[in-house]
Amino acid sequence: MTKTIELNKNFYNLEAVKRATKAYKELAGFSVKDVGSKIKITIKNIDEDIEDVIEDEFCNYILSEVKNG
Amino acid sequence: MKKIKIDKTKNQIIVTADSRLYPLEAVYGAAYVFLDRAYLRLDGNPKKEILVILKGKKELTEKQLGKLRDEFLNELLNYGLRYKISESNKKIREYVVGKALFPTMSPEIEGTEEKDEDWQKDDLGIAVPWEEKYNKGK
Amino acid sequence: MDKKTKKIKFNSKKVAFCRFKKLGKNYLITNDIGRYSLLPPKTFKQFMEGKLDKKSETYYELEQNEFIKDALDVENLTEIYRKRNSFIGQGPSLHIVVVTLRCNYKCIYCQASSRGIKEKGYDMDKKTAKKVVDTIFCAPSPVITIEFQGGEPLVNWPVVKFIVEYARKRNEKIGKKLMMSLVSNFSLMTEEKYKFLTKNKVGLCTSLDGPEKLHNKNRPCPGKNSYKETTKWIKKITKKQEKDPTLYKVSALLTVSRFSLRYPKEIVDEYMKLGFRRIHLRPLSFLGLSGKMRDKTGYSVEEFIKFWKKAMDYIIDLNLKGKFFFERGSGIMLQKILSDRDPHFLDLMSPCGAALGQMLYNYDGKVYTCDEGRMIGDDTFVIGNVNKDSYQDILSHETVKSVCTASLLDNLPCDNCVYKPYCGVCPVLNYALYGDIFISLSNNERCKLHKNMFDYLFKKLENKKIRKIFEDWIMPGNSGS
Numbered sequence: 258m259t260k261t262i263e264l265n266k267n268f269y270n271l272e273a274v275k276r277a278t279k280a281y282k283e284l285a286g287f288s289v290k291d292v293g294s295k296i297k298i299t300i301k302n303i304d305e306d307i308e309d310v311i312e313d314e315f316c317n318y319i320l321s322e323v324k325n326g
Numbered sequence: 327m328k329k330i331k332i333d334k335t336k337n338q339i340i341v342t343a344d345s346r347l348y349p350l351e352a353v354y355g356a357a358y359v360f361l362d363r364a365y366l367r368l369d370g371n372p373k374k375e376i377l378v379i380l381k382g383k384k385e386l387t388e389k390q391l392g393k394l395r396d397e398f399l400n401e402l403l404n405y406g407l408r409y410k411i412s413e414s415n416k417k418i419r420e421y422v423v424g425k426a427l428f429p430t431m432s433p434e435i436e437g438t439e440e441k442d443e444d445w446q447k448d449d450l451g452i453a454v455p456w457e458e459k460y461n462k463g464k
Numbered sequence: 465m466d467k468k469t470k471k472i473k474f475n476s477k478k479v480a481f482c483r484f485k486k487l488g489k490n491y492l493i494t495n496d497i498g499r500y501s502l503l504p505p506k507t508f509k510q511f512m513e514g515k516l517d518k519k520s521e522t523y524y525e526l527e528q529n530e531f532i533k534d535a536l537d538v539e540n541l542t543e544i545y546r547k548r549n550s551f552i553g554q555g556p557s558l559h560i561v562v563v564t565l566r567c568n569y570k571c572i573y574c575q576a577s578s579r580g581i582k583e584k585g586y587d588m589d590k591k592t593a594k595k596v597v598d599t600i601f602c603a604p605s606p607v608i609t610i611e612f613q614g615g616e617p618l619v620n621w622p623v624v625k626f627i628v629e630y631a632r633k634r635n636e637k638i639g640k641k642l643m644m645s646l647v648s649n650f651s652l653m654t655e656e657k658y659k660f661l662t663k664n665k666v667g668l669c670t671s672l673d674g675p676e677k678l679h680n681k682n683r684p685c686p687g688k689n690s691y692k693e694t695t696k697w698i699k700k701i702t703k704k705q706e707k708d709p710t711l712y713k714v715s716a717l718l719t720v721s722r723f724s725l726r727y728p729k730e731i732v733d734e735y736m737k738l739g740f741r742r743i744h745l746r747p748l749s750f751l752g753l754s755g756k757m758r759d760k761t762g763y764s765v766e767e768f769i770k771f772w773k774k775a776m777d778y779i780i781d782l783n784l785k786g787k788f789f790f791e792r793g794s795g796i797m798l799q800k801i802l803s804d805r806d807p808h809f810l811d812l813m814s815p816c817g818a819a820l821g822q823m824l825y826n827y828d829g830k831v832y833t834c835d836e837g838r839m840i841g842d843d844t845f846v847i848g849n850v851n852k853d854s855y856q857d858i859l860s861h862e863t864v865k866s867v868c869t870a871s872l873l874d875n876l877p878c879d880n881c882v883y884k885p886y887c888g889v890c891p892v893l894n895y896a897l898y899g900d901i902f903i904s905l906s907n908n909e910r911c912k913l914h915k916n917m918f919d920y921l922f923k924k925l926e927n928k929k930i931r932k933i934f935e936d937w938i939m940p941g942n943s944g945s
Contacts, residue, residue: 268350268368268376280899313365313381320368321361323354358877403465407474407512408483408880414476415533419496422538426546 260312262298264319269296273322281315330399332391338381339395341402345376348406353378355405360398478514480533485882492922497544498800498885499529502926547804548885551813551821555859557605558810558822560835561596561627562613563588564620565827569649569690571671571683573721573748577841578615587620588827595850596825597631602855603823607641612666613835618652620827628664645669647717651685651693658701662711668701670694672716672738674724674731682721695738702739716740720747720771722763728775732782736789741942743779744792745772747913749836749893765909769916776920783933790937797921799938800886810834812888816871818845819864825850831858833867836892845892867891870901877903878911883918 264274271289274296278287286302303311329342343353350372357366357378370377380394465472465486482493491508494500503511503522510516511531516523527535565586567578579586588596600608610631617624628644635642645667661668673679676691683690701714716735718724724731735743747768775791782789796809810817818833825831829851832838837845845867848858858864869875870891873884881887891901893910903911924930936942 264367265369267370267372313383316367317361317365320357320366355880400465403470404484405880407472410474410476411479411481414474414479415481418536418538419481422496422542422545425542427549427552429546 258301258303258308260300260303262300262312262316263292264296264298264316266291266294266296269319269323271296273319274298276322277315277319280318281311285311330395332388332395334388334391336381337386337391338379339391339398341378341380341395341398342370343376343378343402345372345374348376348402349409350376352402352405352409355408356398356401359401364394472509472512474512475514476533478533479512480531480536482531483880483882483884484508487919487922492882493531494882494885495530496885497530497541498548498804499531500801500922501526501529501531502922544804548806551806551808552815554606555604556817556819556821556823557603557607557808558609558611558817559596559600559603560611560613560822560824561588561593562615562824562826562838563593563617563623563627565615566619567615567649568619568651569616569683569685571719573682573719577839581619586615586827588623588829590623590626592827592829592851593623593627594630595829597627597634599825599831599850599855599858600631601634601638601640605640607643609643609645611644612646612648614647616649616652617646618648618657621652621657625660628660628666632664643667647671649683649685649690649694650697651688651690653697658697662704665712667712667715669715669717670698671719672698672735673718673721674727675734678723678727678731681723682719698738716743718743718746720745720768725763725767725771728771729778732775732778732789736782736787741788742790742792742795743775745775746793747772749839765912765916769913772917773920780924780930780933783936784929788936790942794917794921794934795937795942797886797917798934801921801925802935802938805940810888811890812886814871814873814884814888815868816888816890818867818871818891819847819859819861820868823847823858833863834892836890836896840892840896844895866901870894870903881915883915886918887914 271291274289278289278298281287284304284307285300288299288301290297290299298315300311300315307314331340331342333340345353353368353376357368360366360380364383365381367379367381368376369379378398380398382391382394386394480495482495484491484493486492487502490502490504492500492502493508493511501522507516507522511522511526516526523532526532530536530541565577565579566581566583567574568581569578597610600610610627612624612627614620624646631642631644644665646661647669650670671683672694673682676689679691679694680689685693698714698716701711705711705713716738718731718735732743748762776794779789779791796807796812799805799807800812806813808817808821810821813821816834818837822834823831824833824835824838826838829849830838830843830846831848831850831853833845833847845863847861847863871889873879873887873889876889878884878887878889889903890910894903894908895901898908921934925934
């Protein structure tokens with residue numbers, strides 16, 4: 258199953274996204290693209306135990322990383 | 327001005343905050359408090375309006391969504407005030423910290439936002455061995 | 465915010481920097497120099513709007529404590545800030561020496577991940593011990609404390625003896641204020657060892673987890689009654705000290721396990737029965753064995769806080785009835801709240817004490833950022849080895865800088881917290897529990913623990929009688945560290 262997230266670059270940055278993909282690497286595969294004013298994240302090979310929540314949990318993690326700078 | 331929409335079908339609330347009253351830093355601060363209670367997304371234009379979407383981590387009733395909304399708005403107010411206090415006292419705080427920790431340096435701390443990338447600097451002399459610092463022999 | 469404070473028109477000319485939170489019915493405000501005030505909602509609003517009556521007691525109090533911007537005494541502010549952060553430039557003063565990992569006990573929560581008494585290869589040799597002492601004396605701090613830990617340090621008595629003698633000899637020329645202490649279960653203590661330690665002014669500290677049944681459950685010793693072994697020496701040392709007050713008093717540390725949670729009063733009573741004037745209600749760190757055995761011996765933060773509050777209520781009650789007895793952990797927090805004397809408690813410092821305040825020297829010569837660093841069980845927090853690295857190399861290690869950065873509260877979400885002037889984070893614990901030295905969730909366990917404790921203490925401070933008790937706790941010679 259593949260999920261796609263688009264995040265507004267006004268509020269999220271690539272560094273935070275990259276740190277988050279590193280933290281989540283055991284749970285899924287990620288590809289990250291800088292597309293204009295958005296960051297597009299594609300999530301593949303998702304661990305089935307967390308399929309329903311990975312999108313939301315992952316976005317929360319990115320937000321916490323944005324705050325950490 | 328704030329606009330709040332409760333969307334029971336999606337188990338979420340959407341808060342639209344005027345960025346003149348609630349700067350981005352304040353929104354981040356308030357959002358951060360809710361990370362363990364809700365799923366959050368930020369969108370919009372930080373120069374005009376900031377959208378904060380809060381989705382319940384479990385199924386919430388309309389009443390519970392209303393409570394989430396009230397709590398978030400409260401935090402937004404708190405962080406808005408904190409931001410104002412912080413911004414209006416920034417320079418004096420930088421001066422005090424600089425003068426307190428580096429008394430021999432110039433009291434005007436310029437460019438405090440610059441990062442010191444030189445990892446070898448040891449301005450406080452913590453890595454200087456005792457004998458060298460106090461000229462005491464072995 | 466509540467109805468009274470919702471529409472605050474902030475006055476940037478009148479309000480000096482402060483942090484705030486709603487505590488009960490009032491607003492607690494604190495500033496960078498650790499001053500605080502509890503304001504009713506109406507007064508808080510007036511303060512924020514710059515509309516306080518200048519003749520009022522509240523205005524005077526806030527002015528004296530540097531909360532009023534147009535009355536700030538910047539020199540005073542700077543001086544106090546400097547005093548409260550004076551630990552930063554001193555260099556490590558606490559040097560923990562793990563002379564062996566071997567131990568004759570099998571404590572259920574062992575955070576040191578000790579080894580069996582018959583295992584080989586876990587003792588410090590004299591060559592390494594000499595290098596350890598030489599490195600310790602390179603530290604610029606004029607006050608040095610060498611603390612022997614293990615395993616059970618008495619298992620490697622020859623090296624303990626060697627370090628004590630060599631350190632004293634080195635210090636004859638150097639002239640620091642040298643203090644030493646030994647943390648032991650006392651089961652291997654003898655009259656001869658005790659005489660040597662007291663003659664050389666080595667302070668003694670042991671573990672006491674409460675009444676016999678509880679202590680033995682937490683700290684079993686094969687073939688022995690560990691409670692009796694420990695208390696035998698507590699009583700002996702106390703008796704000797706009563707006859708000769710120049711001798712150091714023995715101190716004791718408590719570790720709270722799951723089995724302790726039902727006995728807050730009984731544990732306090734046990735300490736009092738044995739003549740102690742204080743107790744430190746320490747939670748498990750969940751490092752080492754305590755982390756691996758968390759399901760069996762551990763508990764949630766909420767469970768610990770419930771226990772802690774019951775114990776604190778009991779202790780305060782004893783004090784109100786005229787019996788002096790204090791809780792060390794709260795004493796340390798209160799010292800930071802009620803005075804500018806830093807208690808040098810490394811868990812509540814920003815940056816934390818890792819390498820800046822303490823260092824740990826393991827049996828094999830490896831140097832760690834701190835006690836917690838070695839409890840991780842791998843080399844993540846190793847910053848050097850006395851057998852090949854100079855003091856300068858060790859202190860300049862990148863890990864020291866990383867840990868400092870990760871524990872500087874100004875860089876973290878903690879910067880918004882009203883308790884920031886009094887608090888600290890542990891990057892090692894963050895790494896062990898969350899996989900990252902930086903605190904990433906505003907409500908992690910250590911944070912919850914500290915917030916609950918500070919909430920409790922500040923609420924209690926509103927009571928004048930209890931405030932007086934707390935002030936007695938922090939008198940020099942009584943409190944904390």
